[in-house]
Amino acid sequence: MKRRVVKHGSATLTISLPIKWVKKYGIKPGDELDIEEEKGNLIISTSRDVSQVHTAVLDIERLGIIGIRSLCALYRSGCDVIRVKYTNPKTLADIEEWVPQLPGFEIMQQDEASCTLKEVSIPTRTDDVDDIIKRTFLVLMSVAKDVEENVSKPNNYEALRTLCKRDQTINKFCNFCRRILNKKGISRIKDAPMIYYMLESLENLGDEYKYFCKWAADEKVDVNNPRVASTVKETNRLVESFYYLYFKFNDDNARKFQESARAHLAKIEGMHKSKNSQEIVLHDYFARITGQLIQMVGPLLAMRIPEKCMVPDSIA
Numbered sequence: 001m002k003r004r005v006v007k008h009g010s011a012t013l014t015i016s017l018p019i020k021w022v023k024k025y026g027i028k029p030g031d032e033l034d035i036e037e038e039k040g041n042l043i044i045s046t047s048r049d050v051s052q053v054h055t056a057v058l059d060i061e062r063l064g065i066i067g068i069r070s071l072c073a074l075y076r077s078g079c080d081v082i083r084v085k086y087t088n089p090k091t092l093a094d095i096e097e098w099v100p101q102l103p104g105f106e107i108m109q110q111d112e113a114s115c116t117l118k119e120v121s122i123p124t125r126t127d128d129v130d131d132i133i134k135r136t137f138l139v140l141m142s143v144a145k146d147v148e149e150n151v152s153k154p155n156n157y158e159a160l161r162t163l164c165k166r167d168q169t170i171n172k173f174c175n176f177c178r179r180i181l182n183k184k185g186i187s188r189i190k191d192a193p194m195i196y197y198m199l200e201s202l203e204n205l206g207d208e209y210k211y212f213c214k215w216a217a218d219e220k221v222d223v224n225n226p227r228v229a230s231t232v233k234e235t236n237r238l239v240e241s242f243y244y245l246y247f248k249f250n251d252d253n254a255r256k257f258q259e260s261a262r263a264h265l266a267k268i269e270g271m272h273k274s275k276n277s278q279e280i281v282l283h284d285y286f287a288r289i290t291g292q293l294i295q296m297v298g299p300l301l302a303m304r305i306p307e308k309c310m311v312p313d314s315i316a
Helices: 019-025 061-077 089-101 126-151 157-183 189-218 226-247 251-273 277-309
Strands: 006-008 012-014 034-038 041-045 055-059 081-085 105-110 114-119
Touching: 055 061, 061 081, 061 089, 061 157, 089 105, 089 114, 089 157, 126 157, 126 189, 126 226, 157 189, 189 277, 226 251, 226 277, 251 277
Parallel strands: 055 081
Antiparallel strands: 006 012, 034 041, 081 114, 105 114
8 A cells, every 4th residue: 555745834744544444443633643663664553443343153063173263263353243153052052161261252142043242341452461461371380380289199180180270261361362462453563473472372381281180180190200290390490481581581591491491302302211101191291381382482582682682773
C-alpha cells in the first residue's frame, strides 16, 4: 500500500489513512493515534478495539483427533463467536471440559446438534501480556517443584495424578495471551512472533510435566532413586534459570544457560544405556523438557540481543 505525501503550508507534510482501516476502527476527525518511529518505518496504531465481530463455524467431529485443538485455534486467532456442530452428546461434554481453558468465552446457546461459544469479556490490555507470561512461568515452576518433591516419595501416585490438573492453568494463560497477540497485537510488533513461540513452548513444557505425572501414576513407576532425583532436580533448575533469563536478560548468563542445558541433555542421553526400561522412558520426558528450553533460547536472543547491540545510525 502506497500513499502520496501532501504538503500543507510551508513545513507540514501529511498522508491519508486507508479508509478500510479507518472504518474498521471507527476513526473520526479529532481522534488521537499513536505513532512510533522504528528505523525507516512509522507505525500508526490505535487503542480502540475492533468493532467487527468475527464468527466461525466448526464441524468438530469431522476433524476427529484435532477437533478440540481446532476449537482452541479459533479462540487464539481472535474469533468472537464460534458455532460448533456435532452429533454425539459426548462431544458437548468434551467442549464443556475445555471452555475453562478459554478465558473470556462461555457457551451461550446449545442444542442436540450444536453449541455457540461467545466472548463475554473484553481481552486485557496488551501491556499485560508480560505479566501473564510471568504468572505462567510461576505456575510451571510450582508444578516442577511439586513433581520433584513427589518423585522422592514412594507410592505417591495419587499426588502425581493430581498434579496433571495444574496444566489446565498453564493452558489457560497461554491461550489467553495468544488470543491477545492475534486480536489486538502488542506495541513491540517485531517481538510478537517470538513471544508467540514462547507461549507455545511454555504450553509444551507444561504438557511434558503432565504426561510424565500421568505415566508415572498409571504405570506405578518406582521413581525413588538417586539418578532420577538428580535428573528432575537439574531439569527444574534449568526451568527456573530460564525464567530469570527471560525477565532479567544477561548475555553472559544466556551463554552459561545454553552450556548447562546442553551438558545436562548429554548426561540424560548417556543414561539410555540403563537396562531399566522405565528409567529410560522417565529420562526421555526430562530430555524433551531440556531440549525445549534449549530451543527457546533462540527466540529470546532475537528479542533481547538487538536491544543491547544496536547502535544509532549516526554512529554506525
